[in-house]
Structure formats: C-alpha cells, structure tokens
Amino acid sequence: MNLRRRTILQHGAAMLALAVATLSSAPAIAAPVTLRFWDLQWGNASYQVVAQQLVDRFNNEHPDIKVELTIVPWTNWFETFVTAVASGSAPDVSTGASFQPNYFHSQDAILPIDDLIEAMRKDGSLADIPEANLETYHVDGHYIALPWAVDFAGWYYRKDILEKFNIQAPTSWQELREAAKAVTGDGVYGIMSSGDHDKILITLLQNNDGGFFDEDGKPDLLSERNRETVEFLAALQADGSVDRASVGYDGNHAIQAFISGKAAFYLSGPSLLANADAETQAKIGILPPLAGPHGDKGTAAWNAGIMAYSQTQHPKEAMTFIRWWSENETPLWTKAGGGMLPVRASIRKDPFFTESPITTMYADQYLPVAKPIYNKAKQSFPELNAVEGDGFIAKTVQQIWQGKPVDQLLPAAQQRLEAIVNGQ
Amino acid sequence: MLPTLILLVVVVAFPLVSAMYLSMTKGSLMKTSGFVGWANYVSLFSNREFLSALRFTAIFAVTSIAGCYVFGLGIALLLQKTLPARGLLRVLFLMPWVIPSVVAVAGWRQVIGSEDALANLFLRAIGQNTVYFLSDDTWAVISVIVIKIWRSIPFVMLSLLAGLQAIDRSLYEAAAIDGANRVQTFFNVTLPQLKTVSIVLSLMMAIWSVNDFETVWLLTQGGPGYATQNLVVLSYLYTFKRSNVGLGTAIAIMTLVVLMVLIVMSLRQQRQPK
Numbered sequence: 001m002n003l004r005r006r007t008i009l010q011h012g013a014a015m016l017a018l019a020v021a022t023l024s025s026a027p028a029i030a031a032p033v034t035l036r037f038w039d040l041q042w043g044n045a046s047y048q049v050v051a052q053q054l055v056d057r058f059n060n061e062h063p064d065i066k067v068e069l070t071i072v073p074w075t076n077w078f079e080t081f082v083t084a085v086a087s088g089s090a091p092d093v094s095t096g097a098s099f100q101p102n103y104f105h106s107q108d109a110i111l112p113i114d115d116l117i118e119a120m121r122k123d124g125s126l127a128d129i130p131e132a133n134l135e136t137y138h139v140d141g142h143y144i145a146l147p148w149a150v151d152f153a154g155w156y157y158r159k160d161i162l163e164k165f166n167i168q169a170p171t172s173w174q175e176l177r178e179a180a181k182a183v184t185g186d187g188v189y190g191i192m193s194s195g196d197h198d199k200i201l202i203t204l205l206q207n208n209d210g211g212f213f214d215e216d217g218k219p220d221l222l223s224e225r226n227r228e229t230v231e232f233l234a235a236l237q238a239d240g241s242v243d244r245a246s247v248g249y250d251g252n253h254a255i256q257a258f259i260s261g262k263a264a265f266y267l268s269g270p271s272l273l274a275n276a277d278a279e280t281q282a283k284i285g286i287l288p289p290l291a292g293p294h295g296d297k298g299t300a301a302w303n304a305g306i307m308a309y310s311q312t313q314h315p316k317e318a319m320t321f322i323r324w325w326s327e328n329e330t331p332l333w334t335k336a337g338g339g340m341l342p343v344r345a346s347i348r349k350d351p352f353f354t355e356s357p358i359t360t361m362y363a364d365q366y367l368p369v370a371k372p373i374y375n376k377a378k379q380s381f382p383e384l385n386a387v388e389g390d391g392f393i394a395k396t397v398q399q400i401w402q403g404k405p406v407d408q409l410l411p412a413a414q415q416r417l418e419a420i421v422n423g424q
Numbered sequence: 425m426l427p428t429l430i431l432l433v434v435v436v437a438f439p440l441v442s443a444m445y446l447s448m449t450k451g452s453l454m455k456t457s458g459f460v461g462w463a464n465y466v467s468l469f470s471n472r473e474f475l476s477a478l479r480f481t482a483i484f485a486v487t488s489i490a491g492c493y494v495f496g497l498g499i500a501l502l503l504q505k506t507l508p509a510r511g512l513l514r515v516l517f518l519m520p521w522v523i524p525s526v527v528a529v530a531g532w533r534q535v536i537g538s539e540d541a542l543a544n545l546f547l548r549a550i551g552q553n554t555v556y557f558l559s560d561d562t563w564a565v566i567s568v569i570v571i572k573i574w575r576s577i578p579f580v581m582l583s584l585l586a587g588l589q590a591i592d593r594s595l596y597e598a599a600a601i602d603g604a605n606r607v608q609t610f611f612n613v614t615l616p617q618l619k620t621v622s623i624v625l626s627l628m629m630a631i632w633s634v635n636d637f638e639t640v641w642l643l644t645q646g647g648p649g650y651a652t653q654n655l656v657v658l659s660y661l662y663t664f665k666r667s668n669v670g671l672g673t674a675i676a677i678m679t680l681v682v683l684m685v686l687i688v689m690s691l692r693q694q695r696q697p698k
Contacts, residue, residue: 078664078665079664082452082453082454082664082667083453085454086453086454103667104454106455107452107454107455108454108455109454109455187539187540195558195644195645195647195648196645243539244539244556244559245537245538245539245556245558245559246559247556247558247559247647247648248533248537248538248556248557248558248559248564248644248647248648249537249538253537253538257538385667386665386666386667389664389665389666389667390661390665390666391645391646391661391665394647395647395648395649395650398559398647398648398649399648399649401559402559402560402561402648402649404649420666423450423668424467424668424671
C-alpha cells in the first residue's frame with residue numbers, strides 16, 4: 001500500500017513536472033503585430049466597407065498581423081500625412097496621391113520596397129505591372145512605392161445634347177471647339193469646368209505634346225506647343241462655350257452641372273460615373289483621345305501607389321501587406337466602383353472592366369497615349385508634389401476662363417513653376 | 425504664480441518661439457534643412473503674392489470692420505426701441521453668428537454661386553444682367569467682404585446693444601433739456617459713450633478679419649486667380665501645399681506683427697483721457 005501510494009505520488013510528481021516542463025518549453029502565443037494602414041477614399045460611398053472587408057480577409061489569412069484601417073478623406077489629405085510624419089505618428093502603410101511617395105521619400109519618410117520588388121520580379125508576379133508605372137516610383141536607385149492604380153482624364157460628352165444638334169462626336173480639338181460653340185445657348189454650355197479644374201490644362205498640354213518640363217527637367221511652360229494649348233482654351237472661352245460661372249465652382253458642382261445636362265463636354269477621370277445611375281450613364285459617352293492641332297494624341301496620367309513609412313517598426317509585415325493588397329484589390333473596383341484603372345493587367349481582365357465601354361476606352365485608347373506630368377524629363381522628382389499642390393495651375397485655368405490675356409498667363413505660371421522647382 | 429507661468433510657457437511662448445525658429449529655416453514641416461536667418465522675411469518684401477495678400481487683407485479688414493460696425497450699430501439702435509416681436513428679431517439677427525461657417529458659406533454659394541443662383545434669378549427678374557459673383561475679381565472681393573460683414577454683424581450688434589443699454593439715461597435727459605435734436609444727441613451722447621466698447625470691438629474684429637481663413641477658403645479658396653488670397657490663406661499654402669514651412673511661418677509671424685501693432689494702437693487709444 002505504501003509502495004503503491006509512493007508509486008502514485010512518484011507518477012503524479014513526474015506528470016506534474018512533465019506538464020510544467022511542457023508548458024514552460026512551449027512557445028508563448030505571440031500577440032499579432034499591429035499595422036496602421038491609412039487608405040484614401042478612392043471609390044464610391046461603399047468604399048470604406050469594401051476596404052474593411054479586404055482588411056478583415058487579410059487579418060484572417062495572417063493571424064500574426066493585425067491591420068487597422070483608417071480611411072483618410074481627400075479634404076486636407078496632404079496636411080494629414082505631413083503632420084503625422086512630422087509628429088512621429090506616421091502610419092505603417094498608406095495609399096496616397098500620385099507624387100506623395102516621391103515627395104515623402106525626399107523627406108526621408110518612406111521605407112524603400114526594393115526587396116519586395118526583387119522578390120516579385122524573381123517569382124514573375126511583377127510582370128503584371130507595367131514597367132512604366134513602376135518607374136514613376138523608382139527614385140535614387142530605390143523603389144519607393146508599389147503602383148496599384150492609374151488615373152487619367154478623357155473627354156466625356158452628353159449624347160443627348162449632340163444628338164439634338166445632330167453633331168458627330170468630335171475627334172479633334174477643332175471639332176470639339178466647333179461642337180462646343182454650336183450647342184452653347186439657352187442655359188447650356190459647350191464645356192463645363194470649375195475653379196479647381198487643373199486637370200484640363202495638364203491634360204491638354206500633354207495632348208499637344210507640350211508639358212511643364214523639358215528633357216533636362218527644367219520648367220518649360222513658355223514653349224510654342226504650350227502657348228497653342230492655352231490659346232485653344234482661351235478660344236473656347238472667347239467663343240462663349242465655357243460657363244463663366246464655372247470659375248467659382250468646385251469639382252463636385254461642375255460634375256453635377258454636367259450630369260444634369262447643363263454642358264455637352266467635361267474632362268474627367270474614370271471615376272466620373274462611379275455614383276451615377278443607369279439612366280445618366282446611358283446619356284453620357286466618352287470620346288477617344290482627341291487629335292491636337294498637329295495630330296498628336298495624349299493624356300496626362302497619374303499613378304497611385306501604396307507605400308510603407310520609415311517610422312514603421314514592422315517593415316517585414318508592412319511588405320507582406322503591401323503585396324497582398326496589390327494582389328487582392330479587385331473588389332475595390334468591382335464592389336466599390338473605385339476610380340482610376342488598376343495597373344495590374346490581370347485585374348483589368350475582370351468583366352467589370354471589359355464590359356464597360358468607358359473603362360474599355362480608357363484601357364485600350366487612353367492608356368497607350370498616357371504620359372506623366374514630368375513626361376519629357378523622363379524621371380520623376382519630389383518637387384512634382386508641390387507643382388500639383390501649389391494651386392498655380394488651377395489659378396491659371398481660372399484666369400483663362402476669366403478671359404485674361406494669354407500672353408500674361410504663361411509667363412506668370414512659368415515664374416511660379418521655376419520658384420517651386422527652386423524651393424521657393 | 426508658477427502654474428500660470430508654466431501654462432504661459434507651454435501655450436504661448438513655446439509655440440511662438442518654435443514658429444520664430446521655423447520662419448528662419450528652409451524646408452518642410454517634415455524636414456527643415458538649415459537656418460537662413462532673416463532671408464525668408466526679406467524675400468517676402470519682393471514677393472508679389474505676399475504683397476497682394478497683404479493688400480487684400482488690409483482691404484478685407486478695414487471694410488469688414490466699417491461695414492459690420494455701421495450695420496451692427498444701426499440694428500442695435502433699432503432693437504433698443506420698443507418694437508413688436510423684439511425678442512424674435514434679436515434671435516433672427518443672431519442667426520448668421522450661430523450657423524456654423526461651413527453651412528453658412530455653403531448657403532451663400534447657393535445664393536451667388538452660379539447663373540441660376542437665387543441672386544441672379546432676382547437680378548434677371550428686375551431686368552439686370554447676370555453677375556458672376558465668384559468668377560469676377562472685383563465681385564469676388566465684394567462677395568467675400570459682404571459675407572464676412574453678414575457673419576460679424578450679430579456679435580457687433582449684441583455688444584453695442586449692451587453698450588447702449590449701459591448709457592446713463594440722465595445724459596439723454598440733459599441733452600433734451602439743452603435742446604439737442606436726435607442727430608446731435610447721437611453724435612454728442614451716444615457715440616462718445618460707446619467709445620470704449622467700439623475700440624474693443626474694432627480690435628477684436630480686426631483680429632478676426634486678419635485671421636479669417638474659413639470665410640475666404642470655403643468661398644473662393646483665394647480665387648479667382650489671386651484676387652481674394654489673404655495672409656492666412658497664403659501662409660497655409662506655403663506651409664502645407666508648397667512644403668515651404670519657412671516662408672509659411674514667416675508670413676504668419678508678419679501677420680502677428682500687424683495684429684500686435686493694431687493691439688498696441690487700440691490700447692493706447694483706450695488709455696487716453698476722456
């Protein structure tokens with residue numbers, strides 16, 4: 001009995017020791033790494049829900065990483081990011097506007113993603129993203145962001161207005177001018193614009209093979225092609241084809257005015273009809289890229305990238321998330337009507353894109369002639385962020401619509417552009 | 425004493441000294457790149473955009489103060505009298521002050537923002553031409569000032585009404601005995617008695633006008649062109665949109681200097697013997 005009791009006690013002690021040893025040698029269940037992801041509002045009203053669903057999916061598939069999503073509104077987006085970085089509370093990962101990665105990289109705020117690009121190149125998955133888009137974010141020998149979408153502007157037109165006047169859809173600037181003039185009257189204008197419509201000048205400069213910079217990256221707004229472009233816009237104004245009140249409109253007002261039939265043409269991006277009903281969509285078409293006075297076709301393109309910040313404590317996990325987001329982002333378009341076009345060719349094969357005449361037009365005809373704002377300079381640079389943010393392009397457009405003399409506008413714009421490039 | 429001193433250092437001195445330092449640097453908020461001394465300040469005097477903003481700020485402040493004082497005093501004099509529904513009128517006159525500025529300016533955009541806006545419908549109905557309130561330089565300046573006056577009248581009216589009610593009735597009785605008419609009574613009794621409150625009001629209105637970002641930004645964003653760009657909008661543009669925190673804060677400090685001069689002038693005026 002004593003023996004049995006001792007044996008039982010010995011076995012019990014051994015089991016207890018084994019249990020303690022097992023517990024102490026087992027790896028602790030680590031808390032997941034938390035990544036703060038700031039995404040901008042890229043799509044329609046359901047974008048936040050769809051983005052959160054994507055984040056939840058990522059979190060389920062990666063129990064060791066927990067991504068927390070914050071949707072940053074476009075109002076004051078730049079200030080939001082600048083103050084976050086300046087105060088040491090930058091997110092780990094974010095999407096951002098076109099030249100945000102370039103500018104933030106120049107401020108030492110961006111974590112290069114060279115290893116991620118290298119890994120994607122090795123396994124062949126990088127081939128899904130055009131090299132031209134990657135190059136926008138290839139700076140100082142580093143890749144600073146992964147492009148995920150591309151934006152550009154095309155001319156939308158009201159089919160009902162053109163039909164009413166028995167006018168064919170324009171194919172050139174001259175035809176656009178004639179059509180705009182012909183339909184103007186009785187409260188309807190040829191062209192709708194707004195006080196913040198800098199896209200119209202940026203796009204037409206590229207269309208006419210001009211641009212902001214020469215081959216050496218120096219400000220070049222005074223070129224002959226640029227003067228022609230501004231004169232063309234001034235001619236539209238002189239014809240009375242542009243709603244004069246549009247100088248005081250913001251973009252939303254202009255879109256509403258166009259969609260409600262107050263103008264025949266409006267230059268905008270792929271997201272214009274993201275929130276429009278079927279009836280409105282049926283009345284609106286998109287023109288193919290127009291031929292400029294010398295037959296050139298082209299449009300301005302803006303990359304959108306996803307990037308990691310140098311303040312992140314979890315670079316490995318940030319790279320994992322960036323890659324996953326880029327590969328799984330299709331619902332941002334198919335379920336949330338996301339603006340722009342995906343840079344991945346594989347995503348563009350989704351019926352959502354192939355069955356839409358507008359996205360098909362953008363993918364087939366605009367994408368091949370799209371050029372970045374730095375175009376002739378070949379290489380992007382950080383000051384481009386200030387060039388777009390400064391407001392002088394929109395102010396130049398406002399002054400064109402006000403009918404101010406063209407010969408004064410371009411020199412003033414050139415002066416401002418030079419000041420920005422020189423950091424003033 | 426010590427807690428007050430600490431509070432002053434944290435709330436006033438530290439931000440001010442930081443801003444002074446930033447105004448003497450190059451670079452952005454994220455990465456300043458070197459001390460440049462007074463160079464930013466010197467460059468402002470040859471910066472056409474700054475000079476234009478300074479001019480607009482002065483016009484905006486002076487006309488807003490004058491406008492809201494005249495209308496505010498007029499309404500205060502009216503409300504001082506025994507009127508039917510005086511209480512309701514007081515509430516109605518306070519509305520522009522109570523409505524959040526975003527809503528107020530959005531409402532004004534509906535009134536003046538397009539060819540089909542209410543103001544233009546009215547103008548055409550009485551046989552006048554369409555006015556491009558926000559697309560024409562002069563009209564945009566007028567529109568911004570009018571809206572600023574509209575938003576400021578209630579505060580001025582309320583303050584002056586309190587001032588009017590504090591005037592000793594015996595002064596009016598004495599003026600009446602002396603045979604003074606209404607105009608003489610107004611200029612010799614009412615206005616002198618409102619001097620102190622008027623100086624304080626003008627000072628506060630000057631500060632609020634020079635520092636007014638929201639009215640300008642929400643209505644015109646400084647446009648069309650550069651027509652309504654004031655100093656605070658320009659400071660914001662340089663600091664955030666143009667990533668030039670040195671010039672941005674230099675403009676802010678210059679604005680502060682202008683305000684300090686106004687404050688000192690007003691205080692001196694107040695201290696003068698009656």
